[in-house]
Amino acid sequence: TSRAVAADPSVCEPPNVVVVLDRSSSMNGAIAGGPTKWAAARTALDQVLATYDQSIGFGLMTFPFPDACGAGRTPLGETLGAAADPAWMAGYVPDAVVVITDGFQWCSPYDPAQRELPTQAVERLRQHGIRTFVVGFGAAVDEQALATMAVLGGTAPAGCDATATDPARRCFHQADDAAALSGALM
Numbered sequence: 001t002s003r004a005v006a007a008d009p010s011v012c013e014p015p016n017v018v019v020v021l022d023r024s025s026s027m028n029g030a031i032a033g034g035p036t037k038w039a040a041a042r043t044a045l046d047q048v049l050a051t052y053d054q055s056i057g058f059g060l061m062t063f064p065f066p067d068a069c070g071a072g073r074t075p076l077g078e079t080l081g082a083a084a085d086p087a088w089m090a091g092y093v094p095d096a097v098v099v100i101t102d103g104f105q106w107c108s109p110y111d112p113a114q115r116e117l118p119t120q121a122v123e124r125l126r127q128h129g130i131r132t133f134v135v136g137f138g139a140a141v142d143e144q145a146l147a148t149m150a151v152l153g154g155t156a157p158a159g160c161d162a163t164a165t166d167p168a169r170r171c172f173h174q175a176d177d178a179a180a181l182s183g184a185l186m
Contacts, residue, residue, distance in 0.1 A: 015095040016057040018083055019045065022101040023062040024074045026140070029102075032177050037102050037137055040178035048185045059094065074103045077117020080132075084124035096131045097153075098185070102138040105145065115145060122149045131155050134172035135184045147171040 027038040034040060049058060063079040076099070082088045083097055105118050122132045132153025134146045143164035150156040150172040160171035167174075175181035 014055055014057055016059065016092075017096045017098060018059040018061060018094040020061045020063070020076075020079055020083060020097055020099045021045070022074060022076070022103065022137070024064060024103060026074070026103050026138075029138075031138060034178050040181055041100060041137065043178065044182040044185050047182055051186065059092070073108060074101065074106045076101055076105045077114065077119075077121050078107070080118055080121030080125065084121050084128060084130070086128070093128065094130055096133060097125060098133045098135065099149065100135045100137055100181075100185075101141065101146075102136070103140055104142040115142070118145055119148045119152055122152045126152060126154055135181070136172055136174045137181055138176065141174075143170075143172075 021041060023038070027041065028036050031037050031040055035043075045060075052058075061079055061083060064073050064075050080097070080099070083094070086093055099118075105115050107114060125132055132149060133155045134150040134153065136143065136146050147156070147160070147162050147164040147170065150160075151162050156162070156171035159169060161169040162171055164171070173184035175184045
């Protein structure tokens with residue numbers, strides 16, 4: 001999908017960002033010394049919106065959506081697949097996607113091949129010129145999948161460890177508490 005270019009090159013069009021937020025039941029768990037992950041994510045997003053609402057156009061997708069794998073599931077790949085589909089997005093094409101998740105790709109019945117769905121969707125997003133920023137929230141994330149998503153999404157820092165074995169050189173943003181999540185999103 002091609003993007004329209006402003007007729008006047010001196011006019012800067014604000015970027016459009018879709019936040020893909022995990023709303024699975026695991027987000028109801030508390031984080032270290034704080035509120036639930038869901039409450040922390042909402043607070044962090046409120047801070048980002050208050051800071052950037054005049055300079056960035058925001059959209060929000062949460063998962064699981066009703067009838068998409070069911071409660072307690074994490075259909076990240078299916079959700080990112082929808083974000084990569086201009087028909088599903090009613091023609092809306094964001095400039096970037098920000099993924100916030102605290103878990104693994106998992107739908108019932110579990111199929112190990114599903115672990116690849118998020119990375120495949122990020123590849124499709126990138127083919128449409130859409131970069132994907134990845135934030136792991138909490139200790140139970142699939143570090144390998146998130147690292148691969150950040151690399152494929154074009155947002156991994158130079159020299160990061162794409163094998164996800166060196167936590168000092170992560171390819172994605174890791175947040176273990178509310179303050180770190182706010183910092184990662186800002």
